[in-house]
Amino acid sequence: MKTIEGGVCAAQGFSAHGLHCGIRKNTSKNDLSLIYSEVPCSAAAVYTTNLVKGAPLTVTKQHLQNGIAQAIICNSGNANTCNADGIEIAEKMSGLTAGELSLSPDDIVVASTGVIGLPLPVEPIEAALPALVQGLNPNGSHEAALGIMTTDTIAKEVAVEFTLGGKTCHIGGIAKGSGMIHPDMATMLVFLTSDVAIEPGLLQKALSGDIQSTFNMLSIDGDTSTNDMVVILANGKADNPAISDDSEDFKTFMKALNTVTVELCRMIAGDGEGATKLLECIVSGARDEATAKTVAKSVICSSLLKAAMFGADANWGRVLCAIGYSGADVDVMKIDVSFRSGKGEILVCKNGAGVAFSEETAKEILLEKEIEILVDLNSGDISSTAWGCDLTYDYVRINGDYRT
Amino acid sequence: MKTIEGGVCAAQGFSAHGLHCGIRKNTSKNDLSLIYSEVPCSAAAVYTTNLVKGAPLTVTKQHLQNGIAQAIICNSGNANTCNADGIEIAEKMSGLTAGELSLSPDDIVVASTGVIGLPLPVEPIEAALPALVQGLNPNGSHEAALGIMTTDTIAKEVAVEFTLGGKTCHIGGIAKGSGMIHPDMATMLVFLTSDVAIEPGLLQKALSGDIQSTFNMLSIDGDTSTNDMVVILANGKADNPAISDDSEDFKTFMKALNTVTVELCRMIAGDGEGATKLLECIVSGARDEATAKTVAKSVICSSLLKAAMFGADANWGRVLCAIGYSGADVDVMKIDVSFRSGKGEILVCKNGAGVAFSEETAKEILLEKEIEILVDLNSGDISSTAWGCDLTYDYVRINGDYRT
Numbered sequence: 001m002k003t004i005e006g007g008v009c010a011a012q013g014f015s016a017h018g019l020h021c022g023i024r025k026n027t028s029k030n031d032l033s034l035i036y037s038e039v040p041c042s043a044a045a046v047y048t049t050n051l052v053k054g055a056p057l058t059v060t061k062q063h064l065q066n067g068i069a070q071a072i073i074c075n076s077g078n079a080n081t082c083n084a085d086g087i088e089i090a091e092k093m094s095g096l097t098a099g100e101l102s103l104s105p106d107d108i109v110v111a112s113t114g115v116i117g118l119p120l121p122v123e124p125i126e127a128a129l130p131a132l133v134q135g136l137n138p139n140g141s142h143e144a145a146l147g148i149m150t151t152d153t154i155a156k157e158v159a160v161e162f163t164l165g166g167k168t169c170h171i172g173g174i175a176k177g178s179g180m181i182h183p184d185m186a187t188m189l190v191f192l193t194s195d196v197a198i199e200p201g202l203l204q205k206a207l208s209g210d211i212q213s214t215f216n217m218l219s220i221d222g223d224t225s226t227n228d229m230v231v232i233l234a235n236g237k238a239d240n241p242a243i244s245d246d247s248e249d250f251k252t253f254m255k256a257l258n259t260v261t262v263e264l265c266r267m268i269a270g271d272g273e274g275a276t277k278l279l280e281c282i283v284s285g286a287r288d289e290a291t292a293k294t295v296a297k298s299v300i301c302s303s304l305l306k307a308a309m310f311g312a313d314a315n316w317g318r319v320l321c322a323i324g325y326s327g328a329d330v331d332v333m334k335i336d337v338s339f340r341s342g343k344g345e346i347l348v349c350k351n352g353a354g355v356a357f358s359e360e361t362a363k364e365i366l367l368e369k370e371i372e373i374l375v376d377l378n379s380g381d382i383s384s385t386a387w388g389c390d391l392t393y394d395y396v397r398i399n400g401d402y403r404t
Numbered sequence: 405m406k407t408i409e410g411g412v413c414a415a416q417g418f419s420a421h422g423l424h425c426g427i428r429k430n431t432s433k434n435d436l437s438l439i440y441s442e443v444p445c446s447a448a449a450v451y452t453t454n455l456v457k458g459a460p461l462t463v464t465k466q467h468l469q470n471g472i473a474q475a476i477i478c479n480s481g482n483a484n485t486c487n488a489d490g491i492e493i494a495e496k497m498s499g500l501t502a503g504e505l506s507l508s509p510d511d512i513v514v515a516s517t518g519v520i521g522l523p524l525p526v527e528p529i530e531a532a533l534p535a536l537v538q539g540l541n542p543n544g545s546h547e548a549a550l551g552i553m554t555t556d557t558i559a560k561e562v563a564v565e566f567t568l569g570g571k572t573c574h575i576g577g578i579a580k581g582s583g584m585i586h587p588d589m590a591t592m593l594v595f596l597t598s599d600v601a602i603e604p605g606l607l608q609k610a611l612s613g614d615i616q617s618t619f620n621m622l623s624i625d626g627d628t629s630t631n632d633m634v635v636i637l638a639n640g641k642a643d644n645p646a647i648s649d650d651s652e653d654f655k656t657f658m659k660a661l662n663t664v665t666v667e668l669c670r671m672i673a674g675d676g677e678g679a680t681k682l683l684e685c686i687v688s689g690a691r692d693e694a695t696a697k698t699v700a701k702s703v704i705c706s707s708l709l710k711a712a713m714f715g716a717d718a719n720w721g722r723v724l725c726a727i728g729y730s731g732a733d734v735d736v737m738k739i740d741v742s743f744r745s746g747k748g749e750i751l752v753c754k755n756g757a758g759v760a761f762s763e764e765t766a767k768e769i770l771l772e773k774e775i776e777i778l779v780d781l782n783s784g785d786i787s788s789t790a791w792g793c794d795l796t797y798d799y800v801r802i803n804g805d806y807r808t
Contacts, residue, residue: 049729050725050728050729051727051728051729051734051736052724052725052727052728052729052736052756053728079721081721082721082724082753082756082757082758083757083758084757115721116719116721116722116724116725117720117721117724117753117757117758118758119758221707221708225725226721226724226725226728303625303707303799303803304625304803307799307800307802307803307804308803308804310800310804311803311804313804315519315520316521317483317485317486317519317520317521317630318520320456320486320520320521320630321454321456321520321629321630323455323456324454324455324456324457324630325453325454325455325456330455332455332456349486349521352456352486353486353487353488353521354486354487354521354522354523391800391803392800393797393800393801395707395711395800396711396714396795396796396797396799396800397797398711399707399708399711399712399715399795400711400712400714400715400717
């Protein structure tokens, strides 16, 4: 397996485009994106568990009931959530897209991201659709990635190439997500494409399984978005032999999918609102997976630890504190904690109590951009990783006046 | 019932004092406090539910097994938590205090607050104890309140006077708490005193009941401290007739207690780390108490809403978002949201969707120092309140480099 360029267009038969249609005030920013497959695809999705759901999610869920889709339309700048006419607008949006692409409306995935509670005007989308469709091209992933960004500072694209039954296959993806991100739910918007031949049920199984250790282990700020969804389309263009459940090919597909989703998690976490650092909490020595995950997520969600990491302060007491209130049944007296980065690794806590360490070395390690918080529970052999970012002045600035 | 001055010394027979003993570097800040009753008291306490517990909590729990105590010793600047010799040091601290006051060690409540994982030297405490005891006086509440502060910017004292069986009674308290505060646990350090005659079991019942709607509904940052405790001492000096379970007198006592604890909650929330605003989320129209509490806490804990309040931004979508992921079973389509302050009240969401409102009026309301977020679930007649504060640049600054 190798990482390649191309994002959502890396898989054969996919094209994409993005442009500014006028929902966002800033005319230099794309606010409408389209991803299209030449042929119908197996489609699978996971959605936010927030009771307050964006209207596009309701419409998409309905469209994906048959496990088939062929295009994804998404706007940024407005979430189309908590609006009286939300469903109507989301249906118009997919209907207009279907018309322009000569598809059935139920082959369209529709998504929106941005401010909640502001009516979404459909006119700018309607006016821009002909140009959006005309602009579809196999190098369009980057423009599409730009079109789904909100407070993101970088476009997020990943793709991998791998082999199934002698055929070259691909999975690629784009993602947006910077704030309102919390584990135990699907996270923000992630659109994945593949040319693998796989039936919809198995594709859903692959996606639902994968997110448990990827997007559900990612937290920026503990706020679960109303508009999160992860969608994968697989169009079969790779012409691989049909994948059956529990086969080696399915494992290979899962591994390729995981490579893409983990990298997108790291990109989303590293580009968290206001973030200056990517944090990874790697818990090992757990007696079971639930314990490992609970501990890793609790550490990565601690506002106090996140602020300490921003200040490059080796305040390991906050790691123990977060483990202690996580709800996981752990033996505090067995816990070891280390910090690691490109500058080295330092043990700061052994058997639940502090050890002498060089504050200068710790500072040097924590001044790096990617920090690993290593927690060994010394009670088993199960591991888990969670991703997050530091808490900074800029998170407060960005969210103190998001709507203006 | 009326609010009076005097804090923990408002109740008859109590004296207090606080001074700088040398645990904190800044010599102008008190770091050691003592509260003393002339006679043994009924004592009750609640503790953090964090698995990582400060050593003083273990020692205090043991001392309060008989429901009796007579003094509280507390240092700030060091939490005496996650230290190999923690229990030994906490026992020394209470033993030395007992010796100086000619009491038994198990009549001493011992508490510590500050940095986790740094050995606590007992020498400065030992050296300062004679002066601390000598300084005990009936106007000493303020010095004691200063001595338990960490990142607090104001000393927190409250007291009320009320009547039981014709006798004048008092409950007073001091509190510290600014960061690492989260509901569903006892919160930070709260020391309450009363001259009411009440047996220990009933006192514990009163305290355990009260905190469910007070300290357990308070969140600054979602991090649950390792050293939280709320302790109440009642010495019987008011000479009121014995209070029995479910009597009118017990209700009066509960009401007085609640007046003190609610005011301390408001003080703690308003003085949250870096806070510029006190936030109160008042949920009404809930079908049951669990729903009302879950919703109120979820709203008050949302980082995104807290940042919006800092920016005086009427971003009500974040209120709905936080209700949606709270886990409470609510009908989103029935929810109304308003913001209220000394400048007025404004409806921003009706039946789960936005309503037109004046952004200028909303801004004017949200620029005040005390903001109420009113959520009506329109599904019953149960209400609940949670307290919190805004998320500011200063929270990040304070916690980016807490240890130095």
